[in-house]
Each structure stands twice: as structure tokens, then as C-alpha cells.
Amino acid sequence: MVIGQLDEGQYNLNFHYCEKFLPSTNRPYTLNVEVTEKNPGGYLSAAEIPLPRLYIFMAGVFFIIAIVWVYTLLKHRYSVFKIHWLMAALAFTKSISLVFHSINYHFINTEGHPIEGWAVMYYITHLLKGALLFITLALIGTGWAFVKYILSDKEKKIFMIVIPLQVLANVAYIIIESTEEGSSEYALWKEVLFLVDLICCGEELVLCSPVVVCSNTVCLALFPSAAMNLEKLKLFRHYYVMIVCYIYFTRIIAILLKVTVPFQWQWCYQVLVEVSTLIFFVLTGYKFRPASNNPYLQLPLDEEDVEMDEVVTESGVLEGISKVKKTSNGRERQKESTL
Numbered sequence: 001m002v003i004g005q006l007d008e009g010q011y012n013l014n015f016h017y018c019e020k021f022l023p024s025t026n027r028p029y030t031l032n033v034e035v036t037e038k039n040p041g042g043y044l045s046a047a048e049i050p051l052p053r054l055y056i057f058m059a060g061v062f063f064i065i066a067i068v069w070v071y072t073l074l075k076h077r078y079s080v081f082k083i084h085w086l087m088a089a090l091a092f093t094k095s096i097s098l099v100f101h102s103i104n105y106h107f108i109n110t111e112g113h114p115i116e117g118w119a120v121m122y123y124i125t126h127l128l129k130g131a132l133l134f135i136t137l138a139l140i141g142t143g144w145a146f147v148k149y150i151l152s153d154k155e156k157k158i159f160m161i162v163i164p165l166q167v168l169a170n171v172a173y174i175i176i177e178s179t180e181e182g183s184s185e186y187a188l189w190k191e192v193l194f195l196v197d198l199i200c201c202g203e204e205l206v207l208c209s210p211v212v213v214c215s216n217t218v219c220l221a222l223f224p225s226a227a228m229n230l231e232k233l234k235l236f237r238h239y240y241v242m243i244v245c246y247i248y249f250t251r252i253i254a255i256l257l258k259v260t261v262p263f264q265w266q267w268c269y270q271v272l273v274e275v276s277t278l279i280f281f282v283l284t285g286y287k288f289r290p291a292s293n294n295p296y297l298q299l300p301l302d303e304e305d306v307e308m309d310e311v312v313t314e315s316g317v318l319e320g321i322s323k324v325k326k327t328s329n330g331r332e333r334q335k336e337s338t339l
Contacts, residue, residue, distance in 0.1 A: 008046065010263040042109035047266035052105040054267065058274045059098035062281075066091035069285055079290040083139055087288075090132045091281060097125035098274075114178075123174045130170040131163065134200065138162075140288065141239060162203040169196040201247050205240075235287060242283055249276040 003011075013035060041049060069088050073080050100122035107115045142155055151159070172193035179186045250273050258269035 008264065010045075036112070038112075043112040044105065044109040046264040048105065049109070050267045051270060052102045052109065054270060054274070055098045055102035055105065058278070059095045059102065061278060062091055062095040062098065065278075065282060065285070066095060072285075073290060076290045081290070083136070084288075084290050086132070086136050086139070087285065090129070090136050093125060093129045093132055094277070094281075097122065097129045100125055119178070123177075126174065127167065127170045131166055134162065134166045135159075137243065137284075140284065141236070141243065158203055162200055165196050165203075166200050169193055169200060172196065197251070201251065205243065205247075239284070239287060242280060246276060246280045249273075 013033070015031060015033075017029065037043070037045070039046065039049070044051070066088060069091060073084055073088065100118060103118045104114050104122045107113075107118060138159065142151060172189045175189045176186060176193060179189070254269050254272045254276075257272060258266055261268055
């Protein structure tokens with residue numbers, strides 16, 4: 001069957017077994033179907049033809065911003081925290097994952113089926129990228145390394161629950177990618193993916209919310225300088241809004257776009273997801289850049305701020321907490337005795 005340009009669209013082959021048609025009789029059946037679907041340019045559908053080029057292009061863009069980020073870290077090495085290197089690892093992993101995704105689609109287009117080795121490499125890097133993304137965003141949102149060096153018991157419990165859920169969500173995605181749409185497993189894992197992904201997004205917001213909604217007393221304990229208190233609180237509020245917008249665009253707007261546009265334009269869904277991720281990465285890197293003149297990451301150095309540190313420490317709020325002092329040569333950690 002040859003379909004012309006006037007008949008272009010999405011075609012489905014459906015088989016229905018009506019068990020209630022004659023309930024008193026046993027109607028066994030045997031069905032063998034072999035279908036080869038091919039477009040003039042390859043085996044990919046009209047909605048998937050641009051994807052290999054899109055993924056390899058975005059892989060190059062993410063690799064470039066990863067190189068720029070590493071250069072920034074080396075340039076300001078005395079202002080770098082461990083979370084900055086985790087952000088660099090996330091950018092490189094994202095780039096590698098997109099490369100394998102593009103290669104996987106290329107072989108599907110030319111051979112009609114994925115090459116097992118390349119597909120496995122894509123699934124591994126996708127799984128690693130998903131875990132790194134959640135861990136990095138959650139650690140930044142909780143203020144780890146920037147305003148504190150330990151996680152609370154509540155945050156640790158949430159991490160212990162959500163990280164396995166995030167792994168499960170990525171496993172569900174991999175199964176969906178490698179399973180035929182008409183199989184029963186496909187529908188089951190699609191529901192699992194939607195539910196688990198929704199829970200993970202909710203927990204991500206819960207982890208980031210304490211810094212955003214903290215009271216003046218708690219924020220004073222975290223950021224002793226009044227001006228710094230306001231600046232850092234504004235930073236984490238902006239970051240919280242960025243996470244909400246990122247989830248909104250990649251989970252809601254993108255899905256609405258996918259179900260509303262014509263079939264041959266459904267690849268725009270992936271464009272929106274990748275561009276939203278790129279913008280989110282760039283804004284996060286800019287907000288938390290390790291520059292010595294970044295007002296968000298500076299710690300107090302004047303006497304007034306140090307006195308306030310001592311007052312709060314004597315009250316027991318910061319008992320056992322280490323104070324980090326910025327110098328021109330780097331960071332010196334000074335453990336103060338508490339009363």
C-alpha cells in the first residue's frame with residue numbers, strides 16, 4: 001500500500017477480540033502480522049525524521065556550555081564548591097546522552113530497528129543523567145554547599161525515598177521506548193512513568209521550598225548579614241520559580257503541544273523540552289556561578305557581621321556549625337567554639 005502526499009497522516013493497525021460477542025462459545029484465534037512501515041527517507045515516521053539532527057545539534061550545544069562551565073570553574077578555582085563540579089558532570093552527561101539518542105534514532109531510520117549496543121549505551125547515560133539532574137537540582141535548592149554543609153534529617157529521608165523513585169521513572173521510560181505501543185506492558189509502564197514522575201516533581205518542590213519560605217529568624221541564622229540575607233533569599237526564591245517554570249514547560253506545556261499540533265509537527269515537543277532544559281541549565285549556572293564578585297555567594301567579612309555571628313552562635317542556633325571565611329587566596333574554614 002502506497003500513501004500519497006494527500007493522504008499523509010498517522011495510521012494505526014488495530015485488532016479487537018470481542019469476548020462478549022458470543023459468550024457461550026469458545027472462539028480461539030491465531031494472528032500473525034508482519035508490517036513494514038517506511039517513508040521515502042527511511043524507517044522513521046514523519047514526526048521522528050528531524051529527531052536525529054535535533055539531538056546531535058543539542059548535544060553539541062550542551063557540550064559547549066559544559067566546556068565553558070569547566071573553564072569558569074578553573075578560572076575561579078578558589079570560589080568553587082563541590083556542587084559546581086556536579087553541575088559540570090550533569091552537563092557532560094546530558095550531552096553524551098543526546099549523542100547516543102541521536103545514534104539510536106539514526107540506526108532505526110537506516111536499519112528499521114535499533115542496534116542493541118547503542119541502545120544500551122543510551123539507556124545507561126539516560127538513567128545516569130536523570131539521577132544526576134534530580135540530585136543536583138535538589139542539592140542546590142536546599143542550599144547545600146552554598147549556605148550549609150549538612151542536610152537535615154527530613155531532607156535525607158526525602159532523598160532516600162525520591163532517588164529510587166527517580167530511578168524507577170527512568171526504567172519505566174526505557175521500557176516504554178523499547179516496547180511496542182500496542183502491548184499491555186506499554187500501557188502499564190506509561191501509567192507508572194506518569195505517576196512516579198509526578199511524585200518526583202512534587203518532592204523536588206518540597207525539598208526546595210524550606211529555603212524559600214524560611215522565616216526571618218531562620219534566614220538570619222543562615223545569612224547573618226542583613227543585606228546578604230535579602231540577596232540570597234531572593235536568589236533561592238528566583239531559583240524556586242525557575243524550577244516551577246521548568247517543570248511546567250517540560251511536563252504540561254510540552255504535552256499539550258504534542259497532542260494539539262499535527263502529527264508531522266510533533267517533533268516540536270522535543271524541541272521545547274530540550275530548549276527549556278538548555279535555558280534552565282544556563283540560568284542556573286549564571287545564578288550560582290563561582291565568581292568572586294558574585295554577590296549571592298559572598299560571606300560577611302566586616303566586624304559588624306562577625307559580631308552578629310557570635311551573638312547567634314552564643315544563643316545556640318548555630319552550635320556545631322563551621323564558619324567559612326572568604327579570603328583573596330581562597331577559603332579558610334574556622335571552627336569557632338560555642339558556648
